[in-house]
Amino acid sequence: MDFVELRVQAPRELADILVAELAEVGYDTFEDNDEGFCAYIGEGDFNLDNVAEIIARYEGIGEIEYDHRVITRQNWNAEWEKNFQPLIIADRVSVRAPFHPKPEPIEYDIVIMPRMSFGTGHHETTALMIENQLSIDHQGKRVLDMGCGTGILAIMAAQLGAREVLAVDVEPWTVENAADNAAENNCTNIECRLGGVEVLAGEAPFDIILANINRNVLLEDMHAYAALLPAGHPILFSGFYQEDLAKIEAEAQKHGLVFQSHRTKNNWVSASFLKQ
Numbered sequence: 001m002d003f004v005e006l007r008v009q010a011p012r013e014l015a016d017i018l019v020a021e022l023a024e025v026g027y028d029t030f031e032d033n034d035e036g037f038c039a040y041i042g043e044g045d046f047n048l049d050n051v052a053e054i055i056a057r058y059e060g061i062g063e064i065e066y067d068h069r070v071i072t073r074q075n076w077n078a079e080w081e082k083n084f085q086p087l088i089i090a091d092r093v094s095v096r097a098p099f100h101p102k103p104e105p106i107e108y109d110i111v112i113m114p115r116m117s118f119g120t121g122h123h124e125t126t127a128l129m130i131e132n133q134l135s136i137d138h139q140g141k142r143v144l145d146m147g148c149g150t151g152i153l154a155i156m157a158a159q160l161g162a163r164e165v166l167a168v169d170v171e172p173w174t175v176e177n178a179a180d181n182a183a184e185n186n187c188t189n190i191e192c193r194l195g196g197v198e199v200l201a202g203e204a205p206f207d208i209i210l211a212n213i214n215r216n217v218l219l220e221d222m223h224a225y226a227a228l229l230p231a232g233h234p235i236l237f238s239g240f241y242q243e244d245l246a247k248i249e250a251e252a253q254k255h256g257l258v259f260q261s262h263r264t265k266n267n268w269v270s271a272s273f274l275k276q
């Protein structure tokens with residue numbers, strides 16, 4: 001599997017809108033830079049006409065330039081390794097690659113093989129989810145991590161004392177990477193499963209559900225997540241912007257999920273709900 005990197009130069013306010021538009025047509029990894037951002041998609045899903053159509057809608061508002069290049073799977077891994085910097089979240093959680101030294105002292109230490117999956121902790125949504133997780137009692141709990149990416153949230157859950165974690169993602173290479181990362185962190189209680197909401201059929205209820213995906217998937221699949229959450233249990237959502245929070249809240253209400261609180265960073269949101 002090769003990837004396409006779409007490099008977009010645009011003013012900040014347009015860049016945010018373009019990221020949201022591209023997420024809707026399948027781009028699921030974004031990196032901000034000084035001139036705009038880079039967006040990534042599997043080569044098979046790349047469609048230049050789609051991109052041109054999206055850009056054309058906003059060209060009148062500000063100057064936008066873009067180009068793209070194919071990155072082979074091998075080079076992709078090398079690029080991640082080169083660019084992956086260790087980080088500390090909420091002064092309590094270290095996220096690093098195996099080749100970085102462990103910072104001491106630190107409460108939680110998550111090791112991520114920086115491969116092609118989303119979830120190195122550098123994205124606002126991942127950090128916000130982890131910050132929210134830190135305020136939830138995971139001890140002895142059964143946890144679902146929908147849209148697991150690298151498995152970073154599943155590993156966080158396991159380190160916070162979860163009894164078992166089911167980590168699910170629609171991308172095969174991501175599920176492989178999550179399983180590698182679970183092993184790297186000695187988390188034998190994380191099951192990594194390929195698929196979407198359909199692979200949850202027949203699952204027993206979960207005590208905690210984590211879903212950092214994107215607005216549209218959350219709106220579409222929230223009913224199925226809510227059905228697996230007993231009354232009084234929390235669900236955390238992320239992968240959407242502040243302006244989408246009202247929509248997410250309205251959908252959540254339909255499924256008995258009561259809004260508790262939210263955190264934001266650069267307009268991204270992680271929101272916490274409790275099942276009624």
Ligand SMILES: C[S@@+](CC[C@H](N)C(=O)[O-])C[C@H]1O[C@@H](n2cnc3c(N)ncnc32)[C@H](O)[C@@H]1O
Nearest residue numbers: 118119126147148149169170171196212213217
């Ligand atoms: C924003 S990333 C989050 C990764 C990681 N959980 C984190 O917090 O950093 C979203 C992930 O959801 C996956 N995804 C997209 N659509 C999905 C769906 N319908 N069901 C489950 N996972 C999905 C993507 O492949 C991607 O790995």
